[in-house]
Amino acid sequence: MSILINESSRIIVQGITGRDGRFHTEKMKAYKTKIVGGTSPGKGGTEVLGIPVFNTVYQAVEETAADTSIIFVPAKMAADAIMEAADAGIQLIIYITEGIPTLDVVKAQRFVKMKGATLLGPNCPGLISPGKSMVGILPTHIFQKGNVGVISRSGTLTYEVVYQLTTNGMGQSSAVGMGGDPVTGLYFIELLQMLQDDPETEAIVFIGEIGGNAEEQAAEFITKNVTKPVVAFIAGQYAPPGKQMGHAGAIVAGGAGSAKDKVAALERAGIKVAKEPSAIPGLLKELLKK
């Protein structure tokens, strides 16, 4: 078991003929991710890295029985690509690129929900179930199969934390980036539920950051629904109010969304919060001993 994807996930790449699409398809393929097709309007019938290219997601789904799509089309066309995937019957849609207008995300994610599908991202690194499948742009070599589930709003901070875990002999069951935009498809609470239900996951690391209240909601959710040990890290302790810290969603606005509030909410819920990424493995080991 793992969450969202596994070795039998059938994946298509929307925008496979673009520079990023092609580059990351190669990396995913090298990890033995089952890429069954790609799309690029007007380039149907061709192949990229031996993978058949289709004009539409509808065709791709019909021909390959794909259930998952990773999208590399530019931000301007993002909402359309996401909605095409959902309409064509794709169940899990992963959108990597940053810079989508928020109202486009609002619309696309609502459509995805109406179709009964799931959106991960935008502005996310994707996800990995080590040893099984990687759908995204994650550097696979730092991951190791194991029992820690990692969920995060940031890509590189995930890599940093996973690197610390792996070098301390703590492998991962799944690692998922939910994305750094103000509105994204999956939030922490949905992912926490999946990790709680996943028999391969023994402990959870979650990496939050300033902006919004996803971390506060997560704290409340963990108190009520998560029995597995959880360690958190919150980035942006020293972010000046009103400034966007790289991610569109990382902003302390109107006094809300500060790291201090988030850490306080987590600590009130009895969750261990690491002061720096390198402290995470130690905190986890302590909790797992109990």
Place this chain on the structure above:
Amino acid sequence: MKIHEYQAKDFFKSFGIPIFDYIVCKTPEEAVAAYNTLGINDVVVKAQVLTGGRGKAGGVKLAHNAEEVRKHAADILALTIKEYPVEKIIVTQASTILKEFYASYTIDRNTKSVILIISAEGGIDIEEVAAKTPEKILTFSIDPFVGVPDYLARKFAFTLVSEPHQVTQLAGILKDLYQLFIEKDASLAEINPLVIDGDGNLKALDAKMTFDDNALFRHPDVLELFEPTPEERVEADAKSKGFSYVHLDGSIGCMVNGAGLAMGTVDVIHLYGGTPANFLDIGGSSNPQKIIDAMTLLLNDKSVKVVLINIFGGITRCDDVANGLIKAFQQVETNIPVVVRLTGTNEKEGREILKDTDFIVAESMEQAIQSAVAKCRA
């Protein structure tokens, strides 16, 4: 991106939301001329600055004759409100206020939708109302595929007014404001206060709008209103080079790949007793030009005493980054110590390349930050 009240009022007007006419002025003389042009007795002189709290700072004043207009205009134009010098004011009709409401559309992360926030308590800080008397605030989540049709607008309007013509007016305003919000990709469209004037009509006395930076590419009319502060200018220039930059007040200049890691770097510098000069996410690339641009940006800040380069090589290979650094520093002249942390793909090769150079090479983020903090103190 923020715009001024008068600019938001221009948008209001073109979308049919009722406002009082105004004239923008830059001098007390212009204000007096504006007063004469408007030809009404009672006016308000209002500072136009890209920040809130104008009233409390003395930036909004009533005037009843030309002399008062001149005096208030001079006083307000001499103000600096929260670091923003007042360079523009508007002169506009003072309204009799029978009732004050609050209305805004914004994006709500929790419902993943646009929400309408309305309150019968207008004119004051809505965050204060929300904190003290949340029951006085009503919020409605808007379905993007439905929008605000007449039946919803009426439902919303009836929560605040009951006079038939006022319900019609308010419903119209709520529809128009939503249309404006959507068409211009706003992140906030706020009327505070929305009043019933002496004639029993609804009017937007104030107007506030902010816009989604990610959508500015499709709104040149909004983008041309961009009035950056010197700090925002530096940030915007950095953005055009593919960087995310935020100036902070410390002495360790940082260059990091990835927003989360960059935020984490700023935090850990503080944890170890140092002070970061900036937040800088250079994205994932080993392109020497990018490093040159980033170094130039960091070295323009004269308070930078040490540069810390924190690279987690994921997709980017560390040996490429190391070669990029060497190429870049052939073109950057500086005596400032540079600490480099390289971890990830081909990290050993990367560190080997930097071995006999002036770079101070660290293996972990903690080690790099400790060494940058120590160098800063030395």
